[in-house]
Amino acid sequence: MEPRWTKNVCRAVLWSGCLLCVMFVTGPACAITIYADSEVIVQNGTTAVLRCTFDSSEVVTKATSVSWSFQSNQPDSQYYSAPYVILYFADGKAYPGQEEFKHRVQFVGDINKKDASLQLSPAQFSDNGTFFCDVKNPPDVSGTQGRTELKVVQKESLPQTNTKIVILAVCGALILLIAVAIAACFAVRVIQNRHDYEGCTSLEGVSSEAPRPLKKAESSREGTRSTGPSGPLQGPVIYVQLDHSGSKNSFHKMEPVVYADIRKN
Numbered sequence: 211m212e213p214r215w216t217k218n219v220c221r222a223v224l225w226s227g228c229l230l231c232v233m234f235v236t237g238p239a240c241a242i243t244i245y246a247d248s249e250v251i252v253q254n255g256t257t258a259v260l261r262c263t264f265d266s267s268e269v270v271t272k273a274t275s276v277s278w279s280f281q282s283n284q285p286d287s288q289y290y291s292a293p294y295v296i297l298y299f300a301d302g303k304a305y306p307g308q309e310e311f312k313h314r315v316q317f318v319g320d321i322n323k324k325d326a327s328l329q330l331s332p333a334q335f336s337d338n339g340t341f342f343c344d345v346k347n348p349p350d351v352s353g354t355q356g357r358t359e360l361k362v363v364q365k366e367s368l369p370q371t372n373t374k375i376v377i378l379a380v381c382g383a384l385i386l387l388i389a390v391a392i393a394a395c396f397a398v399r400v401i402q403n404r405h406d407y408e409g410c411t412s413l414e415g416v417s418s419e420a421p422r423p424l425k426k427a428e429s430s431r432e433g434t435r436s437t438g439p440s441g442p443l444q445g446p447v448i449y450v451q452l453d454h455s456g457s458k459n460s461f462h463k464m465e466p467v468v469y470a471d472i473r474k475n
Contacts, residue, residue, distance in 0.1 A: 244353055249358070251363060253364070254362050257329060260327060264353075268347050270321055274347045280337075283339045296311040315329070316329045316331070337360055341357075342357055
């Protein structure tokens with residue numbers, strides 16, 4: 211017969227093994243991670259959107275719930291002592307909480323996209339404080355809440371964009387483009403005029419070189435005339451004027467009149 215203590219040891223070992231198997235098979239539940247904007251600044255009387263998203267290893271189902279709470283930073287507010295639930299969302303429906311926020315809060319997120327954002331409209335100065343976003347997605351039910359500090363300010367307190375700098379930058383860009391266009395047109399005009407001038411110069415050179423053989427002919431005629439008998443010219447005198455003209459685009463240059471004498475032998 212076995213001792214009683216041996217049976218107790220075997221039983222304890224068996225229960226420990228079963229517990230370890232259950233722990234390894236099921237595994238520990240992962241904590242849900244919630245993300246929210248740390249600070250949101252809006253103008254009084256406008257719409258404020260408090261963004262909140264979450265990350266969970268479990269599939270989102272109808273059991274997923276979202277709760278938004280608010281704690282004021284003003285000592286004279288009824289929400290100063292502790293956070294109060296202002297909206298609860300579950301099974302596809304939103305349930306506003308406190309009367310002051312009942313008609314001003316709206317769930318604008320999408321649970322299927324892991325978005326649990328809240329809209330507050332219109333924002334009031336009494337809304338200055340901290341908003342808490344808490345999401346439960348069973349079995350992911352543990353996690354740190356998202357915290358958003360809301361600051362409701364007047365229009366003058368909002369960070370203003372320097373419109374003068376923007377306008378000057380735009381005007382400067384336009385002036386630069388116009389200057390570049392004018393410079394390009396001027397450069398094209400100069401190149402075209404230079405090309406035309408070079409063409410005219412070449413034509414004038416050709417026309418100026420053409421009459422040179424005529425001068426030689428005149429000199430030969432003068433030599434013949436000087437060797438011939440002197441005396442009064444007889445017979446008709448024919449006046450010939452040569453016109454050396456080039457193409458239609460060339461310049462016309464009139465040559466000196468050449469006289470041809472025909473003597474009667």
